[in-house]
Amino acid sequence: xxxxxxxxxxxxxxxxxxxxxxxxxxxxxxxxxxxxxxxxxxxxxxxxxxxxxxxxxxxxxxxxxxxxxxxxxxxxxxxxxxxxxxxxxxxxxxxxxxxxxxxxxxxxxxxxxxxxxxxxxxxxxxxxxxxxxxxxxxxxxxxxx
Numbered sequence: 001x002x003x004x005x006x007x008x009x010x011x012x013x014x015x016x017x018x019x020x021x022x023x024x025x026x027x028x029x030x031x032x033x034x035x036x037x038x039x040x041x042x043x044x045x046x047x048x049x050x051x052x053x054x055x056x057x058x059x060x061x062x063x064x065x066x067x068x069x070x071x072x073x074x075x076x077x078x079x080x081x082x083x084x085x086x087x088x089x090x091x092x093x094x095x096x097x098x099x100x101x102x103x104x105x106x107x108x109x110x111x112x113x114x115x116x117x118x119x120x121x122x123x124x125x126x127x128x129x130x131x132x133x134x135x136x137x138x139x140x141x142x143x144x145x
Contacts, residue, residue, distance in 0.1 A: 001047045002089040010043035013052035014070075021072035028129040037069075044090050046073070046082055053077045058090045066090075066099040087117055095140065102138040107131050 007014075015034070022028040037059045046054035056071035068090055073083050094102060105128060106114050111121055119136040126133055 002085060003045050003047070004042050004089070004093050005045060007038045007041060007043060010045055010055070011038075013045050014043050014055040014057075017052060017055045017072050017074060018070055020074060022070075022129075025075070026129075026131060028131075032129050041069075042090075042093060044086055044093070046086050046089075048077070048082075054082055054086050056086050056090055058094055060094075060097065060099065064099065064101075066094040066097075066102045068102055068104040071104075083113060084117070087114075091117070091138070100140045102140075104136050105133045106136045107133055111136070 018033055019030075022033055023030050038057065041057040041059045043055060043057045045052050054071075054073040054077065057069055059067045059069065061067055068087070071083070071086065073086070091102060102119075104114065104119065106119070106121070108125065108131075111134060114136050115121075117138065119138045121134045121136050123135045
């Protein structure tokens, strides 16, 4: 089950997942993990048997583009299709809000995952929190909205 929540509703579960995945597993500095965008984002939380196992967020930028970020699945649940469910839920939610273009900053190892959903990498590789990333974009057919 995937629920879309505000940060006020999602903070406890979302931060627990993000702390485990980003801070503990990937050594992202804790001060970089939370930012001003959390409060304005919509957060997707993925539950299995009432336990939150994944999270991601969607921020609508000033230009109307949806930026997906902070996507994380707990280690035991990876490679079981849950990431795709989470990403699909955020894209569907964004479409319902009239968003036709989505962007994200993908870790290099995750680019093949996002490509399966139609995202295309562009621009150079860059460092974010000590991890190589690349920008990606998905443009939906306007008729599909």
